[in-house]
Amino acid sequence: MTDEGRKQGDTTPKLRFYNSITKTCEEFVTRQDGVVKWYVCGPTVYDSAHVGHARTYVSFDVIRRVLSEYFGYHVVYAMNITDIDDKIIKRACELDVGDLEKACEEVATRFEAEFFEDMAALGVKMPTVVVRATKYIEKIRQFVEKLEQQGFAYEANGSVYFDLQKYKQRWTSPVFVGADAIDETEIATEKKHKADFVLWKKAKENEPRYASKWGDGRPGWHIECSTMAIDTLGVLDVHSGGVDLAFPHHENEMAQSQAFLGKERLGESRWSRFFIHTGHLHVEGCKMSKSLKNFVTIRDILKSAGPRTLRMLFLLHNWGSDMEFGVQSLEYARSVEQKIANFLSLCEARGRTGSATEEDAAETGDAILLLKKTRDGVHEALCNNVDTRRAVLLLSDLVSSVRKRAESIDSAVLAMIGGYIRRMCRIFGLLGGEDAGWGAELDVARILCKFRGEVRKFARERRPHSELYKMCDEVREELRQAGYVIEDSGDSSSVRRRV
CATH class of the missing domain: 3.40.50.620 (HUPs)
Structure with missing residues (x-):
């Protein structure tokens, strides 16, 4: 086992x-x-x-x-x-x-x-x-x-x-x-x-x-x-x-x-x-x-x-x-998939940028308890005739709870939560060897993301170069059309695939 x-x-x-x-x-x-x-x-x-x-x-x-x-x-x-x-x-x-x-x-x-x-x-x-x-x-x-x-x-x-x-x-x-x-x-x-x-x-x-x-x-x-x-x-x-x-x-x-x-x-x-x-x-x-x-x-x-x-x-x-089987059920499935994929991207981005901006010991402790409760619930669901519906809904609830307070949770704990969800998604066949379809394109997107962050910082420090902000927005829109979403947080930016 x-x-x-x-x-x-x-x-x-x-x-x-x-x-x-x-x-x-x-x-x-x-x-x-x-x-x-x-x-x-x-x-x-x-x-x-x-x-x-x-x-x-x-x-x-x-x-x-x-x-x-x-x-x-x-x-x-x-x-x-x-x-x-x-x-x-x-x-x-x-x-x-x-x-x-x-x-x-x-x-x-x-x-x-x-x-x-x-x-x-x-x-x-x-x-x-x-x-x-x-x-x-x-x-x-x-x-x-x-x-x-x-x-x-x-x-x-x-x-x-x-x-x-x-x-x-x-x-x-x-x-x-x-x-x-x-x-x-x-x-x-x-x-x-x-x-x-x-x-x-x-x-x-x-x-x-x-x-x-x-x-x-x-x-x-x-x-x-x-x-x-x-x-x-x-x-x-x-x-x-x-x-x-x-x-x-x-x-x-x-x-x-x-x-x-x-x-x-x-x-x-x-x-x-x-x-x-x-x-x-x-x-x-x-x-x-x-x-x-x-x-x-x-x-x-x-x-x-x-x-x-x-x-x-x-x-x-x-x-x-x-x-x-119908349009509504497919749209709901797509929304759950996107919700989980976005959260995994958030966890990955936090792993690169470091600690949370407003770490809170109580919030971190609550997140650890919630992870344990979810793990126990998912295990019980899988033991019960491999009830994937219950298991996925528990994972979705965990994402909803943690996503709202992610900035207050210790980065290591957030990574642990993301790692558990990623593991369950891989077991369910939702993630392949390239982590949900992210391949060599992701490297390019990260380079662009880093460049965009540096330009934004430069613009803030050397006003009134407002044109630089405009360039950043244009790059973000071009990437969105290409299938990537850039999200800003303070002085840093993160990128995820648009699902």
Whole structure:
């Protein structure tokens, strides 16, 4: 664990997650001390990713960072890419290419590359491992064959189905939804029971296919993830995805994976200890989705809102709850982001200029107590299902309180407060290696700032050179237009990036 995680993690509160399986908030305990084996359902790469996808993967990126950088876990984070699917085939058919299999590969390759470019733009860390369905065909076939040998699967008309009734005779598996629920897209007359789901699909005419003992076909939706997750990580600590994957996908994954591994390996434990799901992202009350044609692509939204603003928007909502996406929520996120960025610039400027102008021991003491209260509150929030909304609001309140009396607080204490906020922002992914986007441009801005301060001082000492003040104002305005704000305090000036 990190120093802070070790120090605070030994006392209550303990880290807890809402588990979609048990529908309760449980203490987070991994199978191997200090290690998290986490499998996340990645995208089906047939089109551009939208803001709903951004919400899911940024949220998991934040949780991953909190687990590793705050609580000190070693996180092994595996993601799958579904690169063969009905939607990919449909998109490939639209290309009107003679070789459909090649067209499917082109579609999947193009949109997978675009997806990871979007994730990089959002500051989402690359997975530890990326696995693709088309690279696992042989292992998927072997997985299905073993289920059939165990009596959990049966062949019908060239397709293979999972026998859910047989499974329930041997396993008492938690379910995410009611027992009578069914995925309507998989109704087939040859199934023994309406809730049975397909493991291997009989090939249709003119679509990609793979040879098998049951005839040509391709994997079902759920079997891909089980095969890749078990091959990569084995038994899991965390499995995650959007809430729309809870049923049927994750419930079916759980059943076939536990049947495959058997009680000999699992005992009375579950294949994955935790399932966590992000909530829907709504636009005007409706879920953002491609089928409703109410989606905004990640690339389009990044033209009007920066990646930090978008990340802040998601941080300000509980990741497991539905959220409304719109202009007002974006503007609020931008205001919080700017408020914190301005405060960090203030702390940095005070670090260069030295002591406060009116240091007050009482104000400094109050600031120290407020920092401790905030640290405790943020720790409690992160222990409570990684409640980033509460954590960010506490940081924002700390900024508001300290900013009003910054000139009265000891510089070392102000630097300590700024350092804590900067660390939490870095953990949340709001700051990169260049400290919130400040690169070589900052050096130029500081030189100009210093020059401007010297000119102002010269003008005050050698009146009536009022033209020099005018020059200073012109420089300040030019820098503002270039993206920098200069603030004057007594005989000194500080610079920050305009957010």
